[in-house]
Amino acid sequence: MTTPHSAAPERSVVDRTLSILGVFDRESPTLTLSDISRRAGLPVATAHRIVTKLHGWGALERSADGGYSIGLRLWQTAVLAPRIALTEAAQPHLLELHRQTGAAAILAIRDGVESVCLAYVPHDAQPEPRTGDPGSRLPLHVTSLGLVLLAHASERVRDEVCSGPLRGYTPATITDAGMLKRALARIRREGCARVHGTLNPGIGAVAFPVRDSRGAVVAALGVAAPGEVTLPARLMPQVRAAADAVSRCVRTEGWRLTEVGA
Template identity: 55%
Template sequence: MQVKGIDGMTTPHSGVPERSVVDRTLRILGAFDRENRNLTLSGISRRSGLPVATVHRIVAKLHAWGALEKCADGTYRIGLRLWETGALAPHAALTQAAQPHLVDLHRRTSAAVMLAVRDGVDSVCVSFLSDDAHGVTRRDEVGSRTPLLDTTVGLVLLAHANEAARRESCAAAEAAHPSRGTVDAAALRTRLAKVRQEGYAITAPNPRLEGHGAVAAPVCTGHGTVTAAVAVMTPARFLQPMKLVPQVRATAEAVSRSVRTDGGRMVRIGA
C-alpha cells in the first residue's frame, strides 16, 4: 500500500521515506522560535537546512491545514490550528487550574509571577504575569526555556526530580559554561535537600536576572509528584522572604488542590 506524504511524495505506508517527510515537517516547524516568529520561505529553508522547493511544498500543506499562517508581507508564522492542538497538552489544564491563584498572588505582591514545568534539564514557563515595571517580562514570557540550575523555580523542580535528572543538569551546565568549571555535586545535593525539606527556594539576587531575587515553591499532584513550581520575582532590594515565602507556598498549595480536583486530567510533565 502506498500513501501520499505531506509534501506530495508517494511512499510505502511503512517505509523510511514517510518518516523522512515527518522529519522534514518537524524541521520546518522547528525553524520558528522566539527570535524568529515570522520567516520567509528562504528563511525557513536556511534555518531548517532543507531545499527551498521542499520547503515550498511542505509549507503549502501546513498552511492549508492551518499550522502556518501567511502574513501580508509574504512571511509565515505559526498558525491558530497549531495553537489549538497545543492547547490539548497536559500543561494547558495545569495553567487553566493555576491562573486564578497566580493572578491573586500577583495582585497581592505586585511582583512578577511565574508557573513553570520541567522538560529534561530545562524549566519551561507556562504562565507569566507582570506589569513589566522591572523589565523581567522579556526574559520570562510564556514558552521561555531556561536551564534548571539557572533559576530559583528550576532549583525547586530539580530538587524533586530523580538523580539522573540532576546528573544531566550538572553535565549540561558544565558543557554550556566550561569556564565555570565542574559543578559541585555535593554542594548542589545539599542545597536541593534543603529545598525539599523546607518546601521552597530563595535566590537573591537571581543569578540569571541581575539585581532580582525570587522565591519558588512546588506544585504537587495527589500522589505527591511535583509537576510544576510557582515563583515570584522582584528586585533584590524589595525581596522580603518572611512575607513572600508564606504567600508563594500558599499559592502553590492552592494550585495543587485545584490540579487534584480537576477531574484527574493532570499528568506528570517532564519526567
Template identity: 65%
Template sequence: MTTHPGAPERSVVDRTLSILGVFDRENRTLTLSDISRRSGLPVATVHRIVNKLQGWGALERGAEGGYSIGLRLWETATLAPRYSGLAEAAQPHLVELQGQSGGAAVLALRDGTESVCLSFLSNDPGLTAFWGDPGCRLPLHVTAAGLVLLANAGVVLQDEICAGPLRAYTAATITDGTTLRNHLSKIRREGYAMVCSTLREGRGAIAAPVRNARGTVVASVGVVGPLNMLQPTRLTPLVMATAEAVSQHDRTEGWRMAGVGA
C-alpha cells in the same frame, strides 16, 4: 532494494517537524530561504511543505512574505493536558499571589533539563519582556522555579545536570556541580527555593513545588521581582500557600493533566 513501506511517511513527518522546529523566540518570522537554511532542506521541499502547513493553519504568511506560526497550531498546543488543566487551575491563585506580593507571579513545569513558563503575571514590562512569555524555556539551575523542579526530579537527571557544564547568566548563577547539589538538598529540606540575581542582576525569586494527588512534584509556583521586594519572611508563606492551593485543586476537582510529572 526493498523500501520499508513506512519509510516515506516518516521522512515527510521528519521534514515537516524540522520546518516547524526552526521557529523560536528570536526567529518568529522567516522567509522560505531562512527556513531552508535553518532546516537544511532544499527550498523546493520547504516550499511544498510550507504550503501544506499554511493551508492547514499551522503557519501563516505575512504581508511582506515571511512565515510565522499559525493560530491553529497555537490552538492545538493549548489542548496539551500538561498545560490546559494546570494553567486553568492555577490562574486565580496566581492573580491573588501577584496582588499580595507586588511582584510577578509565575507558574512553570519541567520538560527534560529545562523549565517551561506556563503563566507569568506581571505589571513590570522589563520582567515580562525578559522572561514572561508563555513557553519560555530556561535551564533548571538558573531560576527558583527551575531549582524547585530539579530538586524534586530523579537522581539521574540531577546527576546529569550537576555534572555540567552549567551556563552562567550572571556572576551569581550556580555553575559548580557540588554547590548545586548542596543547594538542591537545602530546597528539598526547606520546601522552597530562593535566588538573587542568578538570571538577571537586581532581580530575584522565591518558588515552591506544586504536587499532584500522588505527592509528585509536577510544577512550581513563584514570585519574581526586585531584590528590595524579596523579603523571605513575608513572601515565602505566600508562595508556599499558593503552591498548596494549586495542589489542593488536584485533590478536590482534578486536573486534565494525563501524564503530568512523567
C-alpha cells in the same frame, strides 16, 4: 554503489515536518521560506513542499508579504494539552499573588534540562532582558523555579545537569556541581527554593512545587522581584498558599500531567 550522502540517515517526512515547525521561536515568529529552509537544514524545494502542506492544513499562516507564522489550526490543537488547562487554572492565583506581593508571579514546568514558563504576571519594575514571557526557557540551575523542578527530577536528570557546564548568568549563579547538589538536597528537605541575583542582579525569587493527587511534582510556582520585595519571611506564606491552591486544582480536576521526575 555508495552515494555521497549515503552516510547520513534519511530524514523521514515526520522529522522534516517537525523540524520546520521547530524553527519558529519568540525572537522569530515570522519567517520567509528561505529562512525556514536554512534553519531546518532542508533544500528550498523540500521546505516549500512541506510548508505548502502545513499552510493548507492551517498549521502555518502566510502574511501579505509572504512571511510564514504559526497558524490558528495548530493553536487550536495545542490548547487541548492538559498543561493549558493547568495554566488557565493557575492564572487567578498568580494574579492574586501579584496583587498581594507586588512581585512577578510565574508558573513553570520542566522540559529536558530547561524550565519552560507557562504563565507570567510581571511586576512593575520589570528587569531587562525580559525572561518570564510564556514559552521562554532557561536552564534549570539558574532560577528558583528551575531549582525546584530540578530538585524533584529523576536522578538521571540531576546528574546530567550537574555533570554538564553550568552557565553563569551573574556571579551569584550556581556554577559548581557540588554546590548545586547540596542546594537541591536542601530544597527537597525544606520544600522550597530561594535565590537572589542568580539570573538578574538585585532580583530575588522564591518558588514552591505544584503537586498532583499522588504527591508528585508537576510544576513550580514562584515570585521574582527586587531584593527588598522578596524577603523570604514576607513572601513564603503567600507563595506556598498559591502553590497549594493550584495543587488542589490539579487534584480536583484529576489532570494527568507529566511529573517533573519522569
